[in-house]
Amino acid sequence: MRIGLLTEGGYPYVGGDARLWCDRLVRGLAQHEFDVYALSRSQDQEDEGWVPLPPNVRRVRTASLWTAEDDDVTLGRRARRRFTECFGELTAVLCGAPGGSSGLGGSTGSGEVPAAGRAPGSGGASGGVSVSGGTSTPEADRFANALYGLAELARDEDGLAGALRSEAAVRTLERACRAPGAHRAAREARVPDLLAVAGYLERALRPLSLDWYEDNGLGAVDLCHAASGGTAVLPGLLARHFTGVPLLVTEYGVRLRTHYLTAPDAPPAVRSLLAAFHGRLAAEAYARAEIVTAGNTHARRWQQRCGADRGKLRTVHPGMDARPFAEAGESPDCADPDTLVWVGRVEPAKDLVSLLHAFAEVRKRQPRTRLRIVGAPAGAEGAAYLGHCRTLAAQLFPDEAEGPHAAGDNPVSFEEIGGPELPAAADAYASGAVTVLSSVVEGFPISLVEAMLCGRATVSTDVGAVTEVIGGTGLVVPPRNPRALAEACVALLRDPERRARLGAAARARALELFTVEQNIEAFHGIYLEIVSRAPIRRVVLDEAGAPLPFAVPAEAHLQVRWADPSPSPRLVARGGPGWVTEPPVRATTPVPAPEGAR
Incomplete structure (x- = not known):
């Protein structure tokens, strides 16, 4: 199995809260391959270097959250309009302002921004979970549509770093804060507050501009495992949106709780807007993830409060070396x-x-x-x-x-x-x-x-x-x-x-x-559970031309013909190369197609 491990400020760097358990997990699952996608938090962290990596780490790709280089991307008129609409809708959700002004709540009016937020096979933008823990809400849909709209624009234009740092982004945030219906803390935001929030959003949304989501990147892994919430989960969300890669989210500390504990003296506007961002991003991650794990029941209660579905939650205690x-x-x-x-x-x-x-x-x-x-x-x-x-x-x-x-x-x-x-x-x-x-x-x-x-x-x-x-x-x-x-x-x-x-x-x-052993065993079982029920996205062959494990379902190795009674073309399981399309064949007793072929 090939896992894309997503980290922020941790593994493979020497420093970081998640370094130890990630290193133990990778070494304990030596039978699997890992691609590490790491976001660094400081110059000091990068200067300290990486821990020694085991052989099953195939590659490491890194990006910085503490500094950003100019991407030299100049948006055209239509792209600027798309950015203003998407970023305006995202900030409107954070401010509590009603939707409709940006066009993302329904038809855009220009035909430029489709209903974003639908990952392949997801069936909708919200995933059926809201911040309050109930069913899908319009606010969850608006946030998802705006987020994936920005991601698609970044993909089309080769990045949005400059746009997110621009004066236009700050002015868009200001309009959202001053809009009728915005909550009181947002309306009272001053210029320093707006600059602080805009700067934080720019850093948090930097993964939108990365080139990690093609078939030679996260699109080639069997599943993405985010080692924390917050910014680390964004690459997993985008990989799921663009290529359908299943997502696993692990949290030993919920980012929204950390925000409340570490920023008690921040201005009310900054505190409120960033809390709204963390809450909406957490709800979207929980909705998209196949499984969400917590390190303890205390964190699990926070996850449920932020919108996680009980059926997706697992408790996996941190593994200690005894x-x-x-x-x-x-x-x-x-x-x-x-x-x-x-x-x-x-x-x-x-x-x-x-x-x-x-x-x-x-x-x-x-x-x-x-x-x-x-x-x-x-x-x-x-x-x-x-x-x-x-x-x-x-x-x-x-x-x-x-x-x-x-x-x-x-x-x-x-x-x-x-x-x-x-x-x-x-x-x-x-x-x-x-x-x-x-x-x-x-x-x-x-x-x-x-x-x-x-x-x-x-x-x-x-x-x-x-x-x-x-x-x-x-x-x-x-x-x-x-x-x-x-x-x-x-x-x-x-x-x-x-x-x-x-x-x-x-x-x-x-x-x-x-202990480390129970932690590794738990995640190994979760990996197998997720991949076993994930749809087939591609056929992967080894050097001899035989399918690799998890590339095709077990039914593909049976010498039988799966028939679909409908007159449309159907998918047939063959013994070796995978799936092929053939004309419809009538069957006296209809046999359902394998789950991965639906």
Whole structure:
């Protein structure tokens, strides 16, 4: 099987959130071929280079989202009119303005823009799913028609990069925001807001101008697998629209949720318009995809809220490599019984302030207890937050050391993995009896799974997918509640037998549900399921002239004649080369044509 793997800011680059699981997936499915289509996010990412690629990666094609070169495409009068109509309709949907002004809601009036948005064999533009999770809506149709209209224009004109960055695009967005019926946040957009939104849309829509969708590109793969939502899914949508390639969408974090979490201080107009774009694009991706997978039920609920059909949803937990944690997991008694451990990226969402206040309460009841905070800061904000936490630790324990830098004197130590004491993550978890997670925002808690693989009892806040991951093998408390966090930690510190039972149960659960092997097996089954029911798009022969697997259905190898009682020409299954058209033949008992031939 040949898979087109679509990534944004991840594999095959050294950095990126999706790099590890993509690399494990490609290496674990060595029997299949992968073509990687990667979108990079920064110059630094490109400078760091790629990870070593396995032999089953046939080729890699990349494009930049952080900078754009001028495509030297000058649109003619009719093309400019088409662009204005399509982009105007797309922005009108984002602003909540009624349709009809651009012509895409029905007849264009000029005959230049057909009813776009119908992929081969799709039967319609919406796929039967709306943002509210119900049936198709006019807004979903309008967004799809506008999006695929822009894609067809980009294909006809060899790109739209210049048009999307033009003043005309900004003015089109402004007209949509000022149109009667637009929602309040859009109407109040100022010039800086319009420029920010237009710039974001230009970057997000850059895949429209790529030359990835011909028969020598994504048109040659058996299925497209988007490793995330957002911009990464656009090449898959266009490959499905132009050539009928089936699409699989995998999300370990829903882009709309990420937008809400990472842009809380953005102006209301920018926040509202970009949220509308993410929501509409997600709904279109879910409608077009054959199957949509989520990394946990928390993300799955977000997908349903954004319009995903329940029948398409699967939960595939991220696969963790259990081998680095095997030694710690098999010898849990080596841990210091008086040490709490926190591991992760240092940032405000981890709420280390509450953890430090909780630890002050723990020290009152268990004076010998120590706390090891292990992790590096995430960017400038994380560095500032780390400094604040160091200062708070010095204030909470002023009489025990000169400062929090003295790891041997102060009960709180701030450390990073890679030093002489903690050369690897497993050493951090093995150094303590209880692992603590204090986050106020969390997706899939990777550090919690690592602690479980090490056989450690855990105390966690009830956020994101924590309860789903723990499953009764650890203690869960409300977020931002230092007293509850302290009481749970004290309960485990005082009861070594309970710690041992919970740790053993946690390790068994992690080995059953969260390993690389289960992740690879799940996706292998999904690949086969999608391809087995996908329509035949072409006949592919090997060097000997025999059909390649999945190129023709199994019925084609049977020496029988499939008859269609209708008087029209029919498709006949032959033993070797594939399908041929022959005159109609009457059959006493009609036999239905194979599914791929319908």
